Amino acid sequence: RIISAQAACDLSLLQDTSLHRPKGQLRFMHRSLRGDIFLSLSDLPGLLQLEAHGDRLVRYPKVPDSLEYGGIFEDLQGNLLVNVSRFSARYPSNEDWYFLHANGQVSHFSHLRAVGGFVTAVASRDFLQDILFGLDTGLKIVRNSASKVEKILYQELKPDERGYSMRSIVADTAGYLYLAREIKHWYRYDKRTGVLDTLSLYDAHGDYLDFNYCQGFVYDPRGYLWGFTSNGTDKGLGMVHRFDLESCLNTIYTVPDYIQAYTPLVDGKIWLATYRTNQTGYLLTFDTLTKSFEPFYDAQGENPFQRVFIRYLLPSKHWKDVLWVGSEQGLFRLNTATRTYTYYYGPSGSNRPNGQRVNLRSNTVYALYEDEAQQLWVGTKNGLHRFDPRSNTWKAYMLSNDVTSNTVACIVPDTESNGLWISTYNGLAFLEPEHPDEIRRFTRIDGFAHSEFNRFSCYRDDESGKIYLGGMNGVSAFYPRDLLVQAEVPKPLLASFSYYDGRKDTLITRIANLHDGVYLSVEPHYDYFNFNFTLPVYTPSTENQFRYRIGDDPEQEWIYLKNSRSLSYSNMKKGNYTFYVQGADPNGNWSEQALLIHLRVREFFWRSPAFVFLLVGLGGLVAFWFYRDRVERRLSMERLRTELATNLHDEVSGLLAGISLQSEILREQTDDEQLSTKLKRIWAASQGAMSKMSDVIWSIDARRDHVANLITRMEEHADEVLLPLGIRYQIKTYDLDLQQAMPATIRQELYFIYKEAINNVAKHAKTNRVEVALGHTDKYFELLIKDNGSAAHLPKEQPVGRRQRKGQGMTNLRLRAERLKAELTILRGRGYTIHLRMKRFIK
Numbered sequence: 001r002i003i004s005a006q007a008a009c010d011l012s013l014l015q016d017t018s019l020h021r022p023k024g025q026l027r028f029m030h031r032s033l034r035g036d037i038f039l040s041l042s043d044l045p046g047l048l049q050l051e052a053h054g055d056r057l058v059r060y061p062k063v064p065d066s067l068e069y070g071g072i073f074e075d076l077q078g079n080l081l082v083n084v085s086r087f088s089a090r091y092p093s094n095e096d097w098y099f100l101h102a103n104g105q106v107s108h109f110s111h112l113r114a115v116g117g118f119v120t121a122v123a124s125r126d127f128l129q130d131i132l133f134g135l136d137t138g139l140k141i142v143r144n145s146a147s148k149v150e151k152i153l154y155q156e157l158k159p160d161e162r163g164y165s166m167r168s169i170v171a172d173t174a175g176y177l178y179l180a181r182e183i184k185h186w187y188r189y190d191k192r193t194g195v196l197d198t199l200s201l202y203d204a205h206g207d208y209l210d211f212n213y214c215q216g217f218v219y220d221p222r223g224y225l226w227g228f229t230s231n232g233t234d235k236g237l238g239m240v241h242r243f244d245l246e247s248c249l250n251t252i253y254t255v256p257d258y259i260q261a262y263t264p265l266v267d268g269k270i271w272l273a274t275y276r277t278n279q280t281g282y283l284l285t286f287d288t289l290t291k292s293f294e295p296f297y298d299a300q301g302e303n304p305f306q307r308v309f310i311r312y313l314l315p316s317k318h319w320k321d322v323l324w325v326g327s328e329q330g331l332f333r334l335n336t337a338t339r340t341y342t343y344y345y346g347p348s349g350s351n352r353p354n355g356q357r358v359n360l361r362s363n364t365v366y367a368l369y370e371d372e373a374q375q376l377w378v379g380t381k382n383g384l385h386r387f388d389p390r391s392n393t394w395k396a397y398m399l400s401n402d403v404t405s406n407t408v409a410c411i412v413p414d415t416e417s418n419g420l421w422i423s424t425y426n427g428l429a430f431l432e433p434e435h436p437d438e439i440r441r442f443t444r445i446d447g448f449a450h451s452e453f454n455r456f457s458c459y460r461d462d463e464s465g466k467i468y469l470g471g472m473n474g475v476s477a478f479y480p481r482d483l484l485v486q487a488e489v490p491k492p493l494l495a496s497f498s499y500y501d502g503r504k505d506t507l508i509t510r511i512a513n514l515h516d517g518v519y520l521s522v523e524p525h526y527d528y529f530n531f532n533f534t535l536p537v538y539t540p541s542t543e544n545q546f547r548y549r550i551g552d553d554p555e556q557e558w559i560y561l562k563n564s565r566s567l568s569y570s571n572m573k574k575g576n577y578t579f580y581v582q583g584a585d586p587n588g589n590w591s592e593q594a595l596l597i598h599l600r601v602r603e604f605f606w607r608s609p610a611f612v613f614l615l616v617g618l619g620g621l622v623a624f625w626f627y628r629d630r631v632e633r634r635l636s637m638e639r640l641r642t643e644l645a646t647n648l649h650d651e652v653s654g655l656l657a658g659i660s661l662q663s664e665i666l667r668e669q670t671d672d673e674q675l676s677t678k679l680k681r682i683w684a685a686s687q688g689a690m691s692k693m694s695d696v697i698w699s700i701d702a703r704r705d706h707v708a709n710l711i712t713r714m715e716e717h718a719d720e721v722l723l724p725l726g727i728r729y730q731i732k733t734y735d736l737d738l739q740q741a742m743p744a745t746i747r748q749e750l751y752f753i754y755k756e757a758i759n760n761v762a763k764h765a766k767t768n769r770v771e772v773a774l775g776h777t778d779k780y781f782e783l784l785i786k787d788n789g790s791a792a793h794l795p796k797e798q799p800v801g802r803r804q805r806k807g808q809g810m811t812n813l814r815l816r817a818e819r820l821k822a823e824l825t826i827l828r829g830r831g832y833t834i835h836l837r838m839k840r841f842i843k
Contacts, residue, residue, distance in 0.1 A: 038082075040069045047060040063100075063106060067084045070083050070084070076124075079102050081131075082100060097110070115133050143446075148478060149446065150478065151447075152476075163450070163472065166454060167456055168457055168470070169468050171219065176189065178225060179475060209252075213230040218265050223244065240253040256276070257274030270286045271286075281306065283334075304341055307329075310325055312455070319389065329350065330360065330363045342356065366380065366409060367408050369411035369413065377420065383408070384399060384420075405425070405429070413460070414430075427443040428469065430588065440483075442587060447476075452472045492582065492594075494531060495532045495534040496514070496531075502527045530569070532565055543586035544585060551578060552578055581594055707739070710742070721762045727761070732775075733775050734773070734776070742841065749819055749820050752812075767788055771785075781838050783835075787831050788831050824836050
């Protein structure tokens, strides 16, 4: 019963006598913005509509009446979306969708099957744009562009099924397209009316030709289609068909190889690539006038494609007599006039004659296109490449991280956008060469008949700009401007934050409270960590794209992740980082807003600047303590030396002076000659002792540790020893700071070496002049003592076993030089020369 404001009445079924009085449950009832009332009952298939007066129930005629409908939803434009459901399970499952336009037209939205699940709610401003689906498993967002793609020879299939496999698309001058299936039939399609005719092929006996392995055909302006197939299941026999478009008569020319590739008709000839089961490849020309085949041989009469599997042929429109040959072994540039070639191959290719190893990611070349800039685009099994024959440079373009999405089927130029449409084995890609990182992708969810496209099966209408692509379920046609639209894309979401805790030896994943602008902390014991993103749009998640930058500078360049949805780091430096992440749907629409992530990376305390500063401070204190202790010890030693020198001078020197004075007085008062001689010896001994004591006191006196003190002492000794003998002397210094302090041990050893040398000169040399020079040269300190006399009577060093108490001066010189780690040279000849060189001790 229906109860309204007017009255209650039973449902009468006067408009359809096949309907019985309903007794089942009401699945839904909906009143549209136009006032139409739709309902579904559990025991009546079809979509039911209540007439305007509310007393008659009819089936809605524009959707199948044998299906069960589980839900109806309306957008703000008055469009309806009806869900076909299956009720065998506990909860109804989504099977199919129909779109009821507000203008009365009905469209089959089979591409929405991929939504799946149990649909509880649907909402949208316009079902032809973004649609929000509420499911038992969560929320899905679908960008609906299905109405922008026209489908020809399309069948309703499940996602894993295949329909008509299309191999070629060509056009004539009368407005018709010709479509080649892989098996059984060809078709003629009227672009103006959409009428599709089937073209069947017959052999010479009039029997229907059940061909297979059709690679395609080319259009002959004389009114023919030249097609290339195999007969039945025998791929070993290639067949060239001449199909008369007016009479529909078919003439067959056979070749003992199955045909792999072909070129358009040029000067009445078609280039064909064939392959035999014994792995022998051939390149042929087929003359459409004489109906004859001619194999190609190089200038040496050899077949250059003996073991080459040719996949694509392209006559160059810029380079005279050049035929580009794409194969599974690489790319060939063939000069048909000189019968020579150049071979380009990638890392895994073989080094054939005239070969060049280039930046080719895969040697399997499936498609070729030559643009107006004389550059060759090479589609391979692993991405797209651009080759400039003039500069011999290559550049690779990765279309996706997925292998099948990188396998190029066709390359179609877009004159409006100066981009390229690249059909692949898993979706369609649009590439602008100037923006290689911003690749837009389209798949079955965008309304295409299938996501897998075929080689050779592409055509662009130069007049309208419409592009036709054949695949595994018919032909999909579209205007590029309809797909290259800017759509709003929400900013990405942080799906998870994972890190490996080295202390716990555990991988920990955080999925809660990861809102926009979240603050995350990375502890020093995290061996590595990563972010995982998601884009809240209903597209194949593997086709979504992401990019990021670190820092707040808006001018900083984005780093493209392509289809990767994660960022991973290890051993990241300590600091605060701000990540901005943008996402794009497969169509290349980037989110205007970016996901914001604040990251703080900590480090172990012992690596922190504070700890380093503390260590430096402690080290400085310790060093200062050691330095202070060393200075104190040095000062104490100097005080001790000064005190010792003072005491020696006051006590011992005074005592010796008293002895000397007393012996001199006694010697003058006595007349005993023998006693006088003894007193003289005592006086001389005391004088010698006083001299030696003076040297000792000078050497240990800390107040005499400057260079000037050494020079003064050297002058005093020379005055005392040389001048009484009438020997003049001169002491020169160079590169010496006389006020510079010098180590006491060096000062002592240098003085005693000098003193011994002067004493030897005074005792033994017959000279009247002595020159002394000391100073620094480069890295060394040098002391030079030289006289102008004869050294013949100077003492010589004696063997160790024969040394006596006297005559040890030279040996002492050597020992003192060794203690200074110095080189000592003694020269005898015209004069006496002592040269000492040691490491520089004063800076």
